[in-house]
Amino acid sequence: MPISEEIIVRSELRWAAISVGVVSVIMIALIYAGLVHHINPPSNIERIDPKTLHLGGEFTEANLGTRVSGDGQVTSRIVATQFTFQPRCVVLPANRRVTLRFATPDVIHGILVSGTNVNTMIVPGYVSQVHTVFTRTGDLLMPCHEYCGLGHSEMSATVRVVPPDEFKPDAEGRVACDAR
Amino acid sequence: MNDPDRLEQPWRLWASVAILSVFAFSVLFGFVLMPVMQGRAAGIDAFEAICRALGITPGSPAARQPTTNAKAQPATRVAWSADLLNSLTKATAAGESLAGSCAGCHGRDGRAVEVKLYPDLAGQSAAAIYKQLHDFKTGSRPSALMTPMVQALTEEQMVAVSAHFAAFPVRPIPAAQLPAAGAAIEGLVARGDSGRGMPACNACHGDQSGGPTEAPRLSRQSREYLAAQLRAFKTGERRNDIYSRMRSVAAPLTESEIDGLALFYASTRTY
Numbered sequence: 001m002p003i004s005e006e007i008i009v010r011s012e013l014r015w016a017a018i019s020v021g022v023v024s025v026i027m028i029a030l031i032y033a034g035l036v037h038h039i040n041p042p043s044n045i046e047r048i049d050p051k052t053l054h055l056g057g058e059f060t061e062a063n064l065g066t067r068v069s070g071d072g073q074v075t076s077r078i079v080a081t082q083f084t085f086q087p088r089c090v091v092l093p094a095n096r097r098v099t100l101r102f103a104t105p106d107v108i109h110g111i112l113v114s115g116t117n118v119n120t121m122i123v124p125g126y127v128s129q130v131h132t133v134f135t136r137t138g139d140l141l142m143p144c145h146e147y148c149g150l151g152h153s154e155m156s157a158t159v160r161v162v163p164p165d166e167f168k169p170d171a172e173g174r175v176a177c178d179a180r
Numbered sequence: 181m182n183d184p185d186r187l188e189q190p191w192r193l194w195a196s197v198a199i200l201s202v203f204a205f206s207v208l209f210g211f212v213l214m215p216v217m218q219g220r221a222a223g224i225d226a227f228e229a230i231c232r233a234l235g236i237t238p239g240s241p242a243a244r245q246p247t248t249n250a251k252a253q254p255a256t257r258v259a260w261s262a263d264l265l266n267s268l269t270k271a272t273a274a275g276e277s278l279a280g281s282c283a284g285c286h287g288r289d290g291r292a293v294e295v296k297l298y299p300d301l302a303g304q305s306a307a308a309i310y311k312q313l314h315d316f317k318t319g320s321r322p323s324a325l326m327t328p329m330v331q332a333l334t335e336e337q338m339v340a341v342s343a344h345f346a347a348f349p350v351r352p353i354p355a356a357q358l359p360a361a362g363a364a365i366e367g368l369v370a371r372g373d374s375g376r377g378m379p380a381c382n383a384c385h386g387d388q389s390g391g392p393t394e395a396p397r398l399s400r401q402s403r404e405y406l407a408a409q410l411r412a413f414k415t416g417e418r419r420n421d422i423y424s425r426m427r428s429v430a431a432p433l434t435e436s437e438i439d440g441l442a443l444f445y446a447s448t449r450t451y
Binding site: 031034035038040043045051052054055060061079081082083084086088105106131149150151153154155156 | 209214217218221222232238255256257259260261372373374377378379380382383384386389390391392422423424425428429
């Protein structure tokens with residue numbers, strides 16, 4: 001029995017409506033995340049030589065971790081390497097603008113801090129920088145979210161967000177997890 | 181409705197209108213509304229936000245970071261370049277003549293004369309040997325024996341001697357087999373321990389693992405030598421691993437795990 005054209009058109013319209021609906025839901029979710037959760041692509045473009053990262057300057061081992069500069073800016077510098085973060089735990093204050101700066105000497109890594117809008121890739125040759133304000137205190141998990149090799153699954157760090165009055169920099173302006 | 185060409189005609193106009201309005205909405209939303217609203221939260225004015233969204237002005241401009249006098253030492257001073265890695269693949273006559281002074285401890289063919297104290301160099305990765313020589317020389321890995329030995333070596337000589345020993349075959353497994361290390365140790369080697377945040381040993385030390393360039397081969401080194409190095413990383417006595425790759429893994433290991441891992445690698449050819 002041949003199907004009438006009217007039925008075919010109605011069926012097509014139905015499926016078209018479902019497709020438009022699915023795309024709309026995804027777009028609304030993206031717009032909601034962008035406006036309410038402040039999720040946006042990192043915009044910092046800054047180059048650094050991955051071969052000599054450890055030899056001098058900002059990302060030497062001794063300079064990593066959280067530091068408060070003279071003007072009160074809180075910056076945490078973290079290196080992602082196969083297959084660990086250095087340092088593996090950073091302390092940051094809640095309800096205060098903080099800057100996270102990442103670099104890697106080896107391959108592409110990525111991080112997100114669970115339950116926050118911090119999410120960036122870490123690409124050899126570039127410094128990844130994210131500004132944020134943490135509103136919840138506690139230990140937040142920061143896993144590597146870009147496959148970086150066989151040890152990728154064990155690569156994670158902790159962001160310890162403390163109330164502002166418990167955030168006490170030492171004489172050099174540094175705050176470390178084990179010092180607390 | 182019987183003309184096949186007529187079927188699509190009533191759709192064309194409003195399909196085009198729909199597509200154009202989706203396009204207009206995307207441009208308006210992506211380049212104007214979203215940046216302005218997000219920018220307000222970050223303290224960026226509307227005009228600047230739109231320019232940044234369009235890519236006319238850069239995002240956060242690279243802010244000058246405070247200069248640091250942080251010392252890079254004592255982590256390694258080696259910087260891997262493509263040229264350096266290339267040169268490490270070629271065994272040369274220069275390497276052979278230099279290797280004479282290493283033979284007293286490490287053997288003519290890279291098999292150590294006293295395996296409990298000195299590592300085998302035969303079949304070791306040339307990058308690993310080069311890095312350790314470099315670290316002995318710069319003091320990143322201080323050693324009463326090796327530091328004076330390598331002081332006189334130039335960059336080219338260190339490359340040549342590393343490539344020379346790397347070319348020898350690995351020592352064969354002895355007839356008298358060592359006891360098996362056990363399932364728990366093999367689990368650490370193959371899978372690591374996520375509870376303690378420890379990646380698997382063979383994520384870096386496996387053959388062709390794709391891990392760090394300088395990761396050495398571990399198989400067929402002596403139990404005593406491997407255990408001593410793991411303990412030195414654990415206590416922080418040895419700290420020439422870039423960004424504490426080994427120190428962070430060795431720190432949570434128990435004493436019996438260190439002995440088990442040393443036994444495992446001493447009795448395997450796989451890694």
